[in-house]
Amino acid sequence: GAGVSQTPSNKVTEKGKYVELRCDPISGHTALYWYRQSLGQGPEFLIYFQGTGAADDSGLPNDRFFAVRPEGSVSTLKIQRTERGDSAVYLCASSPWGNSYNEQFFGPGTRLTVL
Amino acid sequence: TQLLEQSPQFLSIQEGENLTVYCNSSSVFSSLQWYRQEPGEGPVLLVTVVTGGEVKKLKRLTFQFGDARKDSSLHITAAQPGDTGLYLCAGALANRDDKIIFGKGTRLHILP
Numbered sequence: 001g002a003g004v005s006q007t008p009s010n011k012v013t014e015k016g017k018y019v020e021l022r023c024d025p026i027s028g029h030t031a032l033y034w035y036r037q038s039l040g041q042g043p044e045f046l047i048y049f050q051g052t053g054a055a056d057d058s059g060l061p062n063d064r065f066f067a068v069r070p071e072g073s074v075s076t077l078k079i080q081r082t083e084r085g086d087s088a089v090y091l092c093a094s095s096p097w098g099n100s101y102n103e104q105f106f107g108p109g110t111r112l113t114v115l
Numbered sequence: 116t117q118l119l120e121q122s123p124q125f126l127s128i129q130e131g132e133n134l135t136v137y138c139n140s141s142s143v144f145s146s147l148q149w150y151r152q153e154p155g156e157g158p159v160l161l162v163t164v165v166t167g168g169e170v171k172k173l174k175r176l177t178f179q180f181g182d183a184r185k186d187s188s189l190h191i192t193a194a195q196p197g198d199t200g201l202y203l204c205a206g207a208l209a210n211r212d213d214k215i216i217f218g219k220g221t222r223l224h225i226l227p
Contacts, residue, residue: 004157035217042121042203042217043158056214091157101146101165104215106157 004107012113021077021110025094035091082114119218127224136221138204139186145209147187152201194225
């Protein structure tokens with residue numbers, strides 16, 4: 001199918017390590033969102049791209065988190081010096097226009113476990 | 116502080132019963148969306164409501180947006196086991212319609 005894909009589906013790492021999570025949005029979608037979902041919680045907004053630029057990164061919890069979308073398509077969420085509290089499911093969504101009236105199409109998520 | 120409060124957090128009912136779940140806020144939203152999420156998957160949009168007082172129906176699901184655009188409800192008639200899942204409401208604040216804020220969700224379990 002041509003939905004949003006995320007890799008890896010699961011990532012286990014040790015405290016202090018660096019991880020990269022990848023999102024392939026639906027072709028042609030200009031807006032891309034990253035969310036973090038902890039157990040028993042709803043998705044928490046992290047960052048939103050409109051094209052190549054980060055339109056809003058106010059949800060990134062601290063400077064260990066960084067995301068890029070260099071060509072306006074694939075995006076990578078990067079986490080440095082991982083901590084146990086970073087363990088969660090990281091969801092990516094894309095949208096045709098970036099306006100909330102448009103449906104956000106979510107990927108299946110990457111489950112990150114920091115030991 | 117949770118901007119969108121969903122209630123109840125958990126609901127387990129028998130097949131065939133009716134139920135209502137709520138999404139409340141003290142803030143005004145330009146639009147509000149309901150999603151359903153199953154284990155191991157991302158949320159899937161069910162409906163978007165944009166006008167105060169708006170009612171939308173999707174088969175046995177009825178969605179209502181409050182007149183003041185601060186709250187919403189989801190009513191399911193004659194619940195079926197296939198309705199089991201996590202129901203999330205998400206809203207775009209009136210002054211930031213490109214950023215969606217999610218509630219914690221209502222976990223619904225329909226017993227056969």
